[in-house]
Amino acid sequence: MNRIVIIGGGPGGYEAALVAAQLHARVTVVDSDGIGGSAVLTDCVPSKTLIATAEVLTDMASAEALGVTLADAEGDAASWVTIDLARVNARVKRLAADQSADISARLEREGVRVVQGHGRLDGVGKVVVTLADGSKERLDADAILVATGAAPRVVPEAQPDGERILTWEQVYDLDELPEHLIVVGSGVTGAEFASAYVALGIDVTLVSSRERVLPGEDADAATVLEQVLTRRGMKLLSQSRMQSVTRDGDVVTVTLVDGRSVTGSHCVLALGSIPNTAGLGLEEAGIRLDAQGFLKVDRVSRTSVTGVYAAGDCTGVLMLASVAAMQGRIAMWHYMGDAVSPIDLKKVSSNVFTSPEIATVGWSQRAIDAGEIAAETVMLPLATNARAKMQGISDGFVKLFCRPGTGSVVGGVVVAPRASELIHVVSLAVAESLTADQLAHAFTVYPSLSGSIAEAARRLHQV
Incomplete structure (x- = not known):
């Protein structure tokens, strides 16, 4: 039975562990900060939970335009609309902890062993774990995955104090x-x-x-x-x-x-962020790092040393939880001999969780303008969309890019509330090389914000 040791319990680590367990490997995850890593405990889940509260207030701010008056008898809204930040942050921390517990329970059900401690490579094929009591445990591995993430960058001129x-x-x-x-x-x-x-x-x-x-x-x-x-x-x-x-x-x-x-x-x-790669014995094992300390990996997550893979923010490929998870899965599929396709960053969808949200996938406008790829562009403002008008949405747009001649959709941008959900149809089109016509011919609900995606695709029709 293959012995897999994974250093780091974030998305790159725990998703890799689940794949390896499914493929009948003996899997050990060495985790020092809590299962889920920064994505679950201090970054993605907490920040998006905070943003969820902010979205409620954003919706309330536009209520007046929709004919809803949010005020007391004296017409004073501020007297009853208040934010209890202590409660908001308590909810943030609780949801993060609950998500971490859910992932831990899943790993346990799948037979993955979790060791709490700091892992370090001892050459190739061995990991030494320093446990909480200071003792050490030595783990033999047929393959190792490093998924230690990254930490907030700080500079000497701006030292955080945790208070202000x-x-x-x-x-x-x-x-x-x-x-x-x-x-x-x-x-x-x-x-x-x-x-x-x-x-x-x-x-x-x-x-x-x-x-x-x-x-x-x-x-x-x-x-x-x-x-x-x-x-x-x-x-x-x-x-x-x-x-x-x-x-x-x-x-x-x-x-x-x-x-x-x-x-x-x-x-x-x-x-910005710095990779958590110091003190892991990587360079001593012959593993190449770049000038910033990120692990250098290929498109199937291999490092420069056979049998050692890496995934997630410590690779600096794209600092997204979805990319980390895919890198981890690809690493295990590759090592275990399962069907695998190298990661294609041109098919990665991403989202900025601002208000409005900004979602993107595929080739960018910047690359098109620079001549890196030939593509036709259509941009439709949401202000003309019927559903947007009903909801009081006046900011945002849908933008699609397609190849001249073939009409294949190669990228897109959505700026809208919940753009993170709307981008999925464009992501599917990019991933499957659908044409603008194929995207346009799929039914959309009327009225809907997604109707603007279909309308943009219709405008890209090539006679």
Whole structure:
């Protein structure tokens, strides 16, 4: 029986464990932070739970336009619409813990052994685990998967204290709403927290070193989000690089490299991630890392050493829980000799959980504009969609890309409430190389937001 040892219990690790167990391997997961990893315990599940609360308030803010008055007898809405952040964060932590427990129970049912401790490679084919009591356990392995994830990047000039200067993992310990929250970093994490806290009624300033919010995302989508957030009251400091973050009592000061400064009550640092690869014995085992410390892997999750695979954020491939999980599954399918297809990043759908959400899949507008692929583009604003009008949705759009000649759908962008759900049909089209005509001929419900996807596809019809 094949012996599989997996270091790390996040999506890359536990999904790999389930596949290996299904294929009748003897599987051990070495976990130090809790099954589910940061995705479940400190990142995806907690942040999206917080965002779910923010979405309720976003919907309430648009109720007046739909003929619903949310106010007391004196017409004062603020007197009864309140946010208990302590309760919100308690729910966040409870749901994260429950999800972790559910995954742990599934692993146990499938016969996967979980060892709590810190794993380290001892050459090739052996893992040494340091247990909580300081003792060590030695595990022999026919194959090893490293899935140790990544951690928030911090810099000496902006040290988090867990109270007022926070990483995104520390915000769930807040019991009271910040008076003025400064978010440093305008990537996905920074934008999501800025959007959520604006919806909670907090004064938010977003410090961006780039020209716009979400510099790595579709430019049209980022423009819509920036317009919405600033309209809702967020202050954006673009092209403003942070030099330092300091605290004096209850006041946090973010100093910029140009000499300006902004003060607030709290600061969330969203400065990217660093891989958890130090102290694992990787380099001693001959495993190649890149300059940032990420494990170098191929499209079936192999490292540079035979029998050692890697999955998830520690590889730096795409820092998405879905990608981590797929990398882990592919690794086990490959090692166990099952049917496997190398990961294709052009078929990965992703979502930014702002309000509105931004979902993408396949080739990007940037790649098309750069001439990397020839594609025709159609973009339809949601403001013309009947269902959007009924729901009071005026911001957002659907954008589709297809190849000239063949008409194959090669990518798309959806900016809308619940775009994470709407993108799936486009993802299927990209994954299965459907043509715009095939996408257009599938029935959609009327009225529905998904009708705009079909309409965009109809407009891409090639005579």
